[in-house]
Amino acid sequence: MSQPSVGGASIGQWSAAGMIDGRRRTGIVAIGALVVLIALPWIAASSGHAALTLLVTRMMIYGLAAVSLDLILGIGGMISFGHAAYFGLGAYVVGILAYHSGAGEPMFGVLPGSNLVVIAWPAALIISALVALVLGALCLRTEGVSFIMITLAFAQVLYFFFVSLKFYGGDDGLILRGRNVVSEYDLRNPILFYYICFGLLAAFVATCRRLLDSRFGQIVQGACQNERRMAAIGVSTYRYKLACFTIAGGAAGLAGALMANYARFVSPDLMHWTESGQLMVMVVLGGVGTLFGPILGAILVVGLETTLTSLTEHWKFILGPVLVLAVLFTRGGLWRLLTGQSRAFNQ
Amino acid sequence: MLRVRGLTKRFGGLLATDDLDLDIWVGELHALIGPNGAGKTTALAQIAGEILPTAGSIHFDGVDISRDSAPARVGRGLARTFQITQLLHTFTTEDNVALAVQIRCGHSFRFWADVHRDQTLRKPALEYLERVGLSSRAQALAGELSHGEQRQLEVAVALATKPRLLMLDEPLAGLGPAEAAEMVGLLRRLKGQIAILLIEHDMDAVFGLADRITVLTSGRRIAIGPPNEIQCNADVRAAYLGEE
Amino acid sequence: MLALEQILNGLQFGVMLFLLSAGLTLVFGVMGLLNLAQGSLYMIGAYAAAYAGARTGSFIAGILAGITAAAAVGMLTEYLVLRRLYSRSHLDQVLATYGLILFFNEGITILFGRQPLYVDIPASLNGAIQLATGLSYSTYRLVIIAVGLLVGIGLYVLIGHTRLGMLVRAGATHREILRAMGTRIRLIYTIVFGLGALLAGLAGAMAGPVSAVQVGMGEQILILTFVVVIIGGLGSVRGAVLGAILVGVVDTLTRVYLPVLLKTLMSNASADAIGGGLSSMGVYLLMALVLLCRPRGLLAGSV
Numbered sequence: 002m003s004q005p006s007v008g009g010a011s012i013g014q015w016s017a018a019g020m021i022d023g024r025r026r027t028g029i030v031a032i033g034a035l036v037v038l039i040a041l042p043w044i045a046a047s048s049g050h051a052a053l054t055l056l057v058t059r060m061m062i063y064g065l066a067a068v069s070l071d072l073i074l075g076i077g078g079m080i081s082f083g084h085a086a087y088f089g090l091g092a093y094v095v096g097i098l099a100y101h102s103g104a105g106e107p108m109f110g111v112l113p114g115s116n117l118v119v120i121a122w123p124a125a126l127i128i129s130a131l132v133a134l135v136l137g138a139l140c141l142r143t144e145g146v147s148f149i150m151i152t153l154a155f156a157q158v159l160y161f162f163f164v165s166l167k168f169y170g171g172d173d174g175l176i177l178r179g180r181n182v183v184s185e186y187d188l189r190n191p192i193l194f195y196y197i198c199f200g201l202l203a204a205f206v207a208t209c210r211r212l213l214d215s216r217f218g219q220i221v222q223g224a225c226q227n228e229r230r231m232a233a234i235g236v237s238t239y240r241y242k243l244a245c246f247t248i249a250g251g252a253a254g255l256a257g258a259l260m261a262n263y264a265r266f267v268s269p270d271l272m273h274w275t276e277s278g279q280l281m282v283m284v285v286l287g288g289v290g291t292l293f294g295p296i297l298g299a300i301l302v303v304g305l306e307t308t309l310t311s312l313t314e315h316w317k318f319i320l321g322p323v324l325v326l327a328v329l330f331t332r333g334g335l336w337r338l339l340t341g342q343s344r345a346f347n348q
Numbered sequence: 349m350l351r352v353r354g355l356t357k358r359f360g361g362l363l364a365t366d367d368l369d370l371d372i373w374v375g376e377l378h379a380l381i382g383p384n385g386a387g388k389t390t391a392l393a394q395i396a397g398e399i400l401p402t403a404g405s406i407h408f409d410g411v412d413i414s415r416d417s418a419p420a421r422v423g424r425g426l427a428r429t430f431q432i433t434q435l436l437h438t439f440t441t442e443d444n445v446a447l448a449v450q451i452r453c454g455h456s457f458r459f460w461a462d463v464h465r466d467q468t469l470r471k472p473a474l475e476y477l478e479r480v481g482l483s484s485r486a487q488a489l490a491g492e493l494s495h496g497e498q499r500q501l502e503v504a505v506a507l508a509t510k511p512r513l514l515m516l517d518e519p520l521a522g523l524g525p526a527e528a529a530e531m532v533g534l535l536r537r538l539k540g541q542i543a544i545l546l547i548e549h550d551m552d553a554v555f556g557l558a559d560r561i562t563v564l565t566s567g568r569r570i571a572i573g574p575p576n577e578i579q580c581n582a583d584v585r586a587a588y589l590g591e592e
Numbered sequence: 593m594l595a596l597e598q599i600l601n602g603l604q605f606g607v608m609l610f611l612l613s614a615g616l617t618l619v620f621g622v623m624g625l626l627n628l629a630q631g632s633l634y635m636i637g638a639y640a641a642a643y644a645g646a647r648t649g650s651f652i653a654g655i656l657a658g659i660t661a662a663a664a665v666g667m668l669t670e671y672l673v674l675r676r677l678y679s680r681s682h683l684d685q686v687l688a689t690y691g692l693i694l695f696f697n698e699g700i701t702i703l704f705g706r707q708p709l710y711v712d713i714p715a716s717l718n719g720a721i722q723l724a725t726g727l728s729y730s731t732y733r734l735v736i737i738a739v740g741l742l743v744g745i746g747l748y749v750l751i752g753h754t755r756l757g758m759l760v761r762a763g764a765t766h767r768e769i770l771r772a773m774g775t776r777i778r779l780i781y782t783i784v785f786g787l788g789a790l791l792a793g794l795a796g797a798m799a800g801p802v803s804a805v806q807v808g809m810g811e812q813i814l815i816l817t818f819v820v821v822i823i824g825g826l827g828s829v830r831g832a833v834l835g836a837i838l839v840g841v842v843d844t845l846t847r848v849y850l851p852v853l854l855k856t857l858m859s860n861a862s863a864d865a866i867g868g869g870l871s872s873m874g875v876y877l878l879m880a881l882v883l884l885c886r887p888r889g890l891l892a893g894s895v
Contacts, residue, residue: 080683139880142887146626146682147826150818151883157815158876165872216458219447223436230434232398234448234509235422236456244457274811278690285687315702321695328688329676 026340031293038199042192054195060303061198062259065205067283067295069252072209074281075290076218077245078225079141080149082277083156087133087250089272091125091257093163096175096267098124103178118183125258126251132159133250137243153274163269174268181262188262198259202296205252209292212248221245282324288336297335349374349543350426350513355394355404357387357567364390365401366567372513377535377544379554382564383587388547389431391564392515395545396428397421408513427511429502431518431547437491441482441501444490445473448508472508480504480534496527503534514538515545520553532557555579563587596727598848599841604733604802606840607740611795612813613820613832614747615788621827622760622784623678628689629669630817631810632696633789637662637796638805639700642709645800651714655797662793663786670785675778697807706807711800736798743791747829760784816843819879825889834891839875846874 038057045053066088073079098121101107101114108114115121140151169175180188188194212218224231224238231238261267270276279302287298309316352370356363364387372378380388393399395406397418406414413421436444446469450456453468463469477483480500485493490501499519506514519535520528532553538544539557548554554561555575563571563578565587571578578584616630640661645654669692677685713732720728751757759780796809803809820839824831850871882890 074683080686082686139883142883143822146620147822147888149626149682149686150822151879154815154818154822154876154879158873161872165870211462212459214462214464215460216450216456216463218459219439219443219450219463220456223439223447226436226438227434229398229430230436232418233396233422233428233430233434234451234505235419236451237417237419241456274815281683281687281690285683289683315698317694318698318702321691321693321698324691324694325673325688328680328684328691329673 022341027293030339034293034296035203042195046192051191054191056303056307057300058191058195058198058263060300061195061202061296062256062263063280063283063303064296064299065198065202065259066253066256067280067287067299068202068206068209068292069249069256070280071284071287071290071292071295072212072252073246073249074284075288075292075295076209076213076225077221077242079242079246081140081152081246082149082274082281083136083152083154084249084253084280085274085276086136086156086159086272087129087253088257088260088276088280089163089267089269090132090159091129091254092261092267092271093169093175093257094125094128094254095121095181095258095261096177097169099177099179099181099261100169100175116179116182118181118188121181122255122258125261126255129254129257130247130251133253134243134247137246137250141239141242141246153277156272156274156277160269160272160274163272170268172269174266174270177261177265177267180265181258194262198263201255201259205255206292206296213292217241217244286327286334288334291334291336294334294336297339301335349409350395350545351407352391352395353405353407355391355406356402357390357394357399358402364567365394365404368404368564368567368569370395370562370569372543372545373559375540375543376559377539377546377557379546379548379558379561380564381548381551381554381561385566386564387567388564389517390567392428392517392545392547396426396515422509422511425510425512426515427506427509427513428515429499429506429517429519431521433498433502435490435498435501435505437489439490440487441477441490441493441497442470442473442486444501445476445504445508446470448505449473449476452509476504476508479507479537481530494527496523496530499523499527499531500534503531507538511542513543513545515547517547518549519546520548520550528553597729598844600729600733600737602841602844603740603837604736604840605844606836606838607736608795608799608813609817609820609840610740610832610836611743611791612817613824613836614743614829615791616817617821617824617827617829617832618760619785619788620821623781625674625678626682626685626689627674627788628686628814629692629696630788630792631812631814632693633662633666633792633810634796634799634813635700635805635807635810636665636696637793638799638809639704639709639796640793641797642711642800642805643704645711651717654711654800655794658797659790659793662796663790666789666792667782667786670782670789674785675781678781693811697810700807704807708804708806709800711805713801732801736802739794739798743794744833751829756780756783816875819875822889823879823882825892828889828891831889831891835889838878842878843872843875847871850874 038061041057042054045051066084070081070084073081073084097108098115101112102116103114136155140148140155143151163169164172180194182188186193188197213222220231220236220238220241224242228238257271260271283298283302284295285298286301287296288294305320306316309319350370350372352368355365355368355370357365368391370380370391380391382388390399394401397413397416397420401414404414405412408421408424408426411424413424413426416424436447439447443463446463449469449472450463474483474486477486480503482497482500482504485497490498493501503516503519516535519531523531528550535544535546535553535557546554546558558575560572560574561578562569563581563584570583570587571581573581612630612634616627619625619627619630637658641654641658644657645651648654673688673692677688717732717735719731721731721734722728751760799805799809816839820832820835822835823838824833824835854870886892
């Protein structure tokens with residue numbers, strides 16, 4: 002079966018009646034999460050935990066990247082192990098533009114840098130999407146296991162490429178002098194930045210939900226479930242999957258742009274295959290194909306990483322087996338746990 | 349309408365289709381029968397474009413489609429159903445058909461409009477469901493349908509691609525008597541409206557419905573003709589009795 | 593003659609890739625498992641060999657330790673974890689083996705620290721052999737190539753002319769039939785996996801003197817192993833041979849000659865800056881080319 006799922010769910014739990022109850026729970030959980038996220042900076046500031054705002058900002062940035070991966074992995078059934086490449090690429094676009102704007106000298110002697118949100122962020126999105134288009138066009142000629150391997154390989158190409166760019170710091174990375182600017186607002190204000198990240202994340206998730214119900218979304222979901230059936234009704238799924246891949250790449254690039262602003266630092270590590278692995282873990286732990294789940298997954302993974310790192314520097318020694326156990330013995334991820342839904346339905 | 353000449357398929361050492369010639373005339377219901385393993389499904393798969401033949405040609409409406417991809421052939425009017433149903437289980441019955449309707453009327457790079465509100469898709473979908481007798485189950489998930497209903501849905505989806513030739517792979521297999529009767533009734537209603545290639549084991553249905561029958565053994569055609577001729581054909585009897 | 597030496601270097605690297613990719617492609621062909629942790633077995637072999645070699649002073653002991661450690665860890669992992677993954681989706685396999693990578697990498701770090709280990713070429717193999725006038729080549733690297741040749745012949749005999757090999761060939765095309773054959777199949781799976789692990793460990797053990805032994809070495813070579821398998825065709829050992837030679841030679845040659853080529857075209861500084869990045873991309877361009885013409889790999893379908 003071409004449909005990826007942790008463990009695989011049974012048809013029974015997709016009964017029409019079960020769905021209505023599930024939709025109610027979904028609504029409650031989704032609205033609850035929305036309320037919490039909107040109120041968080043206020044709660045954090047008034048309870049003296051201002052750092053919490055920063056932490057959750059980071060979670061939401063990864064959430065955006067994870068949801069973009071879920072779009073191709075969970076909805077489209079394309080298991081990409083190189084998604085972090087677009088994440089890192091978006092970050093580098095912002096970083097490089099900021100560098101040239103700060104240093105005063107233009108790129109290749111012609112293109113001026115920029116510190117403006119209106120230029121840097123769309124640039125990150127568009128460039129990531131274009132690279133995703135090119136790489137996706139090649140990768141999607143394969144399927145199954147080959148696809149996994151080739152996406153990984155190409156992501157490493159990008160990693161090595163940026164490592165070799167000594168001019169932009171190479172392995173050591175590039176420090177940004179400040180955050181991007183939108184008209185007179187400097188995004189250094191953590192609360193302003195928080196709400197921007199929140200807004201973008203919410204907008205993207207809403208867009209994806211809309212996509213699911215569109216003609217395009219129907220084909221992508223159909224292709225994920227049964228390629229033979231799709232061929233039998235007369236559609237070549239290649240270009241739709243490629244379009245999906247491109248959209249996801251662009252969104253990941255946008256997340257990268259946010260990350261560059263958040264950390265004020267970019268390095269090739271952002272596109273290392275372990276980052277791709279981490280994004281996958283977020284998607285799976287959160288709930289493959291649910292679109293909301295990966296946000297929970299991002300919160301979980303970033304939260305775990307933050308707390309475990311303070312306990313031991315060898316926390317991955319524990320995370321590894323935990324992940325193995327989770328894959329072997331659990332199904333459906335956090336979202337399923339909370340709402341009983343295993344997929345973002347096309348209804 | 350469909351002209352297959354010299355169709356041959358070799359899988360390593362196995363000759364699955366052996367120099368097969370097949371003609372299907374406009375509006376006829378042509379049955380393809382033969383003992384198990386005779387290569388009927390393989391032949392169908394080659395005509396549909398799923399498998400690439402080792403040799404031979406396939407012409408549809410005078411056009412050589414031997415090199416066309418499977419989706420392209422559907423575009424020309426060739427539709428098929430599967431022996432093991434290939435449905436989108438998490439889609440509703442109606443959505444399964446609507447998707448086929450959507451492909452047929454083109455323009456699938458639409459990212460915003462909700463398909464579930466699109467009457468240009470909903471109406472035809474419901475009509476096709478009506479035609480196969482599944483209107484009452486339109487909102488059920490395809491995965492929840494009974495075996496017989498899934499078979500009916502397969503036919504509805506195939507019809508939604510507006511085919512000129514419909515190829516059915518054992519639509520009666522695994523059906524109880526009531527469901528089988530319904531399916532036969534459906535085929536009878538379709539007969540004459542479009543050309544049909546029917547692969548079946550149920551001889552009553554075959555002899556009752558077919559205009560002509562081709563008999564296949566070990567990938568080779570051993571007989572072709574109207575039902576009454578086939579019934580009396582000694583080779584055919586030998587093939588079947590020898591098999592049992 | 594420098595070119596010939598580089599080609600031999602490429603062959604030597606190719607042998608390493610072949611040892612890893614043969615295991616990877618066999619395991620995939622027979623069990624349908626994509627094993628990301630193959631690189632970890634390579635790393636375990638390297639570390640075990642380095643450790644045993646240093647403790648006993650004997651290089652041979654090191655090699656044996658590397659092989660044994662990798663095979664043992666491999667089969668234990670197969671028994672405990674991997675056999676539950678054979679029937680699961682590729683996503684599950686990827687994630688579980690990714691978890692294993694995290695576990696092994698961190699485990700090695702706990703045991704040996706983050707500093708790389710350096711292993712010397714054993715005295716008996718130190719030095720060079722005169723291959724032709726003007727060409728002398730490192731004895732040790734020649735030995736690696738020779739080992740690769742032996743393994744290749746061994747695998748050919750095993751797959752083509754033994755009962756186990758017959759099962760491997762059958763499993764590659766008809767996995768379900770093989771599974772239906774009953775309980776003996778589990779043992780066969782473990783053996784096949786053990787064989788793949790052994791080869792990975794051998795590669796790791798031999799790699800010590802020619803590359804640094806450090807955490808992460810597994811993943812570095814794993815990516816290239818993927819390229820080999822993609823070019824050669826998943827499930828095909830013959831494809832692994834062809835792919836390994838191609839990748840090994842192309843990678844080495846582009847690394848050496850591309851910067852030189854670039855230097856003739858542009859300034860030294862620019863050439864250095866871009867050359868490093870581009871040369872490591874040579875193999876990936878090759879992979880992209882193969883994919884454009886033959887999406888399934890060059891020798892897909894044959895075992």
